[in-house]
Amino acid sequence: MKIRETRVAGLRGATPEGGWSNELKPDDIVHTLVAVYTDEDLVGYGSVFTSEDLVRAALKVLEPLYTGENALEPERVSEKLHQNTFWQGRGGAITHAISGIDIALWDLLGKATGQPVGRLLGGRYRERVLPYASLLMDEPGPLSEHLISLKEQGFRAFKIGWGPFGRRGSDKLDEAIVKTTREALGDEVLLAVDAGGSDAFWSQDYKWALRTSYMLTHYGVAWFEEPLDPDAMEDHVALRRNAPVPISGGEVFTRRQSFEPYLKAGAFDVVQPDVTKVGGISEERRIAWTAEENGARMIPHGWNTVVGLAADLQLASALPKTDLVEYKAGSPYIDEIAAGAWELDEDGMLPIPEEPGLGIELDPDAVTRYSGGGNLLDG
């Protein structure tokens, strides 16, 4: 089976806010679906965390390398794309776009062999995974209402992030947000806190992060995410050693080679690559194993799309310590684009699809609605 062509669809019209200081608008395209068509009937789907324009430009560069390639060899084909682009866009748009192709090729391999991707990655350690509802912080009052409604929907794990946290110069406000959240949710649920240090010109430093980490222990916080500028590796290493709560990060990095020095130095308790950005499933699986072998674990960054979440679930099935996935709450790109929405079970967990490939079917109407028409699914 050979790769015939790729199609793309940038998602727009309901883009959720990202918390970035240069905030997203609903029509901004930051997530782009990719379909890989083959010379047989099968199509695989991937997702890329970047704009449609950048994905189209990257695919133009990559097209001569993947056209006619074996559609059932994801890791080799992705590595071929990496190896031939040392000089163009490596780590940026090229790597982002390779993520979409890689995910689609794993989907194709699963569909061709009748197996879920997790089994093809080596086997399923689990059949279900705990999704944590991820939402932006707000002032304590409205945030509590939002959290309670998500708990009523069945979520049993949560993460609050960005918003005013660490941005108003007020430790009191930071603590009030976390305290109110814990009181609203109760003690039994998992709660993580995300400072969002990958925001532009993040102004907090190591001492703020260390001080805040002590505050967070009072509220049983599961991990403290992106508490520092992502590039401040030595501060991460020191913070991980000295903070009483687990330290996480890595959502903006791409390529396994960028993660390795952080993981070897012990910068994270929890590393959070984004499968739609990092280079796809092939890359994220290797990052996860490097993490496990260096005393950390991988919990995927999932502020992306239904295809990204499906890839995360398959990865979680195939890794011993990945028992959580991020679930961007209230995004139609997660909830509406696959036919048959995700359903939490009575324990607030998501079953990991056993169907071939990623185990999801895209809903043509929803794809059309959120991609301004286009030909992603036209065959």
Ligand SMILES: [Mg+2]
């Ligand atoms: Mg984050």
